Amino acid sequence: MELPEEVRRIAEDIKAMRIRGAGRIARAAAQTLMLAAEAYKGDSLEDFRAYMEEVARLLISTRPTAVSLPNAVNYVMRALREGRFQSPEDARKAVVEAARDFIEYSLQAVRRIGEIGSRLIETGDRIITHCNSNAVESILVTAWRSGKRFHVYATETRPRFQGYITARNLAREGIPVTLVPDSAVLSVMRSRRITRVIVGADTIAANGAVINKIGTSQIALAAHLHRIPFIVATETYKFSPYTVVGQPVEIEERPPEEVLENPPEGVVIRNPAFDATPPEYVDMIVTERGIIPPKSVALVLWELFRRRPAEAGGVKVEEDATA
Numbered sequence: 001m002e003l004p005e006e007v008r009r010i011a012e013d014i015k016a017m018r019i020r021g022a023g024r025i026a027r028a029a030a031q032t033l034m035l036a037a038e039a040y041k042g043d044s045l046e047d048f049r050a051y052m053e054e055v056a057r058l059l060i061s062t063r064p065t066a067v068s069l070p071n072a073v074n075y076v077m078r079a080l081r082e083g084r085f086q087s088p089e090d091a092r093k094a095v096v097e098a099a100r101d102f103i104e105y106s107l108q109a110v111r112r113i114g115e116i117g118s119r120l121i122e123t124g125d126r127i128i129t130h131c132n133s134n135a136v137e138s139i140l141v142t143a144w145r146s147g148k149r150f151h152v153y154a155t156e157t158r159p160r161f162q163g164y165i166t167a168r169n170l171a172r173e174g175i176p177v178t179l180v181p182d183s184a185v186l187s188v189m190r191s192r193r194i195t196r197v198i199v200g201a202d203t204i205a206a207n208g209a210v211i212n213k214i215g216t217s218q219i220a221l222a223a224h225l226h227r228i229p230f231i232v233a234t235e236t237y238k239f240s241p242y243t244v245v246g247q248p249v250e251i252e253e254r255p256p257e258e259v260l261e262n263p264p265e266g267v268v269i270r271n272p273a274f275d276a277t278p279p280e281y282v283d284m285i286v287t288e289r290g291i292i293p294p295k296s297v298a299l300v301l302w303e304l305f306r307r308r309p310a311e312a313g314g315v316k317v318e319e320d321a322t323a
């Protein structure tokens, strides 16, 4: 069966970043699998499986870095890949149910991160954040609503300026927020005596490295130099099972036009969208399951994926790889 127009449109929205942010992308993928399953018209189980695999492939191909995307797709598809069904109708129900479960878990996880992470915020804090993260916003908004008073410095986040979204959302909550150019981070850290940095994540590697918006690692390095706690807020479906077996995280390279429409002749432009912050610069990772140090990531991954190697994209998670 032809893929529904709506499925292609959402895939295009993710690619063009009209739907963006690792958590949102994951939820949109689950929603799209649900939508595709509901739109299926045929009556062959085999055909339904092939059709759903095509949707899964299309979604996974949209953006390469955030592991929340394949993790969400594999979670939803597991029902179909491993289940025994009498009819496409049963299989369809299983997909819809798994997608609903994922979306509900995800929304609940973001709320839980807000509750757990807000305990780390104190009145008087001056906090730097980078890009736009639902998980970070959840922490800041929860802390603010609980009566804590603090000031946030949001970086613009060139070239796509997601920092504007953060600044606007926080300002709407009444949180004092100052927007600063990315290059002002070190200067702001010193002059404003920043007390904490909080960022989100697209992928957490098994060694505790944090892959997030380009520029995150520079901010982490500056925080490390100034002994400012560097906190990462992330749902555990951004932990990458692939990295357990040593697979590198692909860093998305976006179109050069995002940086400069018409570069002078002879000028080459590069536009990597993410970077990796080494675990040595990360003080803690706030997840929906609690706060962990980066060196515990492998343990959580083991806990999450040991019974479900299929979710690691068919990669068998070997026991001694996480020992």
Ligand SMILES: O=C(COP(=O)(O)O)[C@H](O)[C@H](O)COP(=O)(O)O
Pocket (backbone or CB within 6 Å): 017, 020, 021, 022, 023, 024, 066, 130, 131, 132, 133, 134, 135, 136, 162, 199, 200, 201, 202, 212, 213, 233, 273
């Ligand atoms: O790097 C980005 C977004 O990059 P892009 O704008 O290129 O998608 C965010 O920090 C993480 O995705 C976490 O966000 P969340 O906590 O909302 O999942």
